[in-house]
Amino acid sequence: MPGHDRYRLLDELRGIAALVVLVFHIGTRGGGPVLLPNGFLAVDFFFMLSGFVIAEAYEARILAGMRFSGFAARRLIRMAPIAMLGAALGGAYLLARAFAAPLRSDTLGEVLAGNLLNLLILPKFWQGRATGWEMFPANGPLWSLFFEIAMNLVWAAFLAGRGTRVIALVVAASAALLLVCGLRAGTLHLGWEITSLAGGTARVGFGFGVGLLLHRLRGQLPVMDWRAAAIALIALLYFLMLPVAAVLWELAVVLVCLPAIMALAIAAGHAAVLPGGALLGRLSYPLYGLHLPLIAMASGMLKYGGTVGGGHWSSMLLVLPLLAAAWAALTWFDEPLRARLAARWLPGIDSTRPAERSPFSRAERLLGHGPRTELVRN
Template sequence: MLYPAPMSEGISAGYLRSLEAIRGIGALAIVLYHLDDRLGLPFYFDNFYIGVDLFFVLSGFIIFHVYGGRIEDRAGYARFLWLRVARIYPLHFVTLVAFVAFQALTIEIGGSLAASIEPLFAHNDIWSFLANLAVIHALNLLDGPSFNVPSWSISTELYTYVVFGALFWVGLIRPDRPFAVPILIAIGGFALMAARTPSFNAMHDLGFIRNMVGFALGIAARGLHGLLPRPTTRTLTVLQIAAIAMLLVVLAVPGRSAPYLNYTVPLACAVLILACSHDRGGFCPILLLAPLQWLGRISYALYLTHYMLVLIVSALYVAAVQHGVITGKAWQPWVLIPVIIAITLPVAHATHVWVELPARTFLRQWGRLLPSAASPRT
């Protein structure tokens, strides 16, 4: 979850609530992206992968907001990493084991239903399982995405914490130095990506660089927030509209028609997050609505549990069409959007309450054995 900054920093207790909702919207976009990947929805869903870049930028903004200037020694760095592991690893482990069981059951059942899913298991072997277990599966060590595919970003996120936590520790990035190093990292990352691929949508191969770019821009956005005077609501609204317009352009243009266009996505996400971070402006009243706040709270569970459900629902749909169980023009793939939402959201909520939160609390208690260091909850 996202937590407000201490009041001593001059930020209201309501700070970050809009960002919580944005994270939920990003997770829902990824659900629809994977449904599109299986069934072929209207073309603009092809680019809903930008929800991941929204996560990366938001993560940099929040982590710098909470930890920037507070990791001052080895104990602080160790505790920071432990708290991040406690935040992301338990649910990754549970969904990995669940996917192994799902794969075994699918192969055992066989038939036409399994035939449409089994090709997705091509990279799932003992080595990729161990890589997933060690959370190194998205560090360009495997030939393709494996097991619970969305977890590639969890792998890159963990090692992004390692890098940036170290930069906080040695003082290269501090509240009074929020720009130089992050901007250099972002420029270098953009250059490395552009030299390898015209698309910014990298995963198991260049995903770590993609994550570093977004995280760095999130830090820069948080630094800019601290330097700017209190903006007017009108200014925030203009920035929100501009950022959303930039993202809509990316969604509206097929990637093959405009190579490198999606390189603008992390920049647009940084502008959007900066513009919404005051909980004011044209779109914030919507973001502050209770359903979107709830969506933000369950977003991590939604992100890691949806993929298996999408595979099952899409395979059932394909089988039903092939066997004539459902016919007619009304049964287009897009009708599954409300179905998959109705299934994934309750599962995510239950997972968040019964798995994610208890596991995180348990690991945090073990973290008390580490040397104490000032590190607020995130």
């Protein structure tokens, strides 16, 4: 992205957040100890990172005339390969489980239909016998990628270049909805089931909106050094690791602590404090997108072999193989496939762009607003 070197710390924090989600799922879905009971809140930090990075990379280009189709193609090329690979792996596991343990699985028809939808990064919308109302049983983390893709497209079509007050209104409305949904459910672990769609919408709306808002205000933040970067990294780990099981605490972390950490990280974004942080940042997306199906496969094999692993620390040994699998998927599958897709599809999309007929301009006219290029600082 433009100015990417100025925000190296954000890559490191993305990698840390992906590790937090990995450890959380080893504890909750893989038979390991539950070390990070609030690790699911790392997803809210991902949304904040996404809002900032997308605005940094695309807002000026959109205001200069990039077509909606070009933006959408770029986002799908970036996100779909890993998402679909994770769904394929998870779908294969669910299919094997349907034959090996039919009483603990959805029906074969439900499994096949759910797998097909998930492979297309679309949610399952019915209640399964074993998976309940879970939207992405083939690969649980896809729920957040589904919401992120949707939010990316909504932003590009309607919010890019809008006034800062409009973005602040989106953040405030999302915060209010998140407060209502969280208090009603007693948790912020929302969005992964059809029954908590409103909560997932509030989480992505608030997180992505905070990232957009901080991007608008980045020029007003002081330039800070590696000490502030270290504080941001430690604070992120602290608030995600603290074992406080209370919705008011979760709300405080998401609505106050994570935005403050994000602002601090942007102010010290040029600093790099974590050895190997750049590599960890590169691995963050394949790690996030593939780890849960691989955990399920490992756990299933242990159960099939009669090994009892509930709460056992040895489950944490999965971290290194999963990091290696993420590296292999990135190097041998994701990056080569994205390069081929970009070479195949993007030149044709870009070459046919009439700038004066940009769909973004049309959206601005429909909403009664004109371009606001002065809001984007390069």
